[in-house]
Amino acid sequence: MGKQRVTQLLAQLRENQAKDLENAANIYTVAQVAVNALDAAEGQSTEPSQQKALPEVPLPAIPTITKAALLEQYGSFNGCRLAAKKLGIRFSKTPSWAKMEAAFSYREACQQLIQQYLKKNPNEHLQGVALEVSLDLPE
Secondary structure, X not given: OXXXXXXXXXXXXXXXXXXXXXXXXXXXXXXXXXXXXXXXXXXOOOOHHHOOOOOOOOOOOOOOOOHHHHHHHHOOHHXXXXXXXXXXXXXXXXXXXXXXXXXXXXXXXXXXHXXXXXXXXXXXXXXXXXXXXXXXXXX
């Protein structure tokens, strides 16, 4: 291997080292921005002693929506199923009337809670955003 080739390889090695250093700096910057964004989103600092507790939100009473009220509003069992689908209520199998009543009642309570929260904490970036929530009971 000649002197010119060794010089060329050393120059290429320096270039690669500089690119690697620049890439590492970029990765560190992106990671730091992501960590800061997560901390801000969670409302917490990186030190556990400085973590903020979530504010206590008063829970609305769960309204009682009965089979009679559902039938009056939607006309039939299938009408209720169609309305539930439009409201984002999904069932794993054909629901009983009791499940239907509970689902509509909890959806109404959740909607009230969300409206209270949005009034206290408005954010224009939520316009046009829909949330789907899965109800998994604690064991």
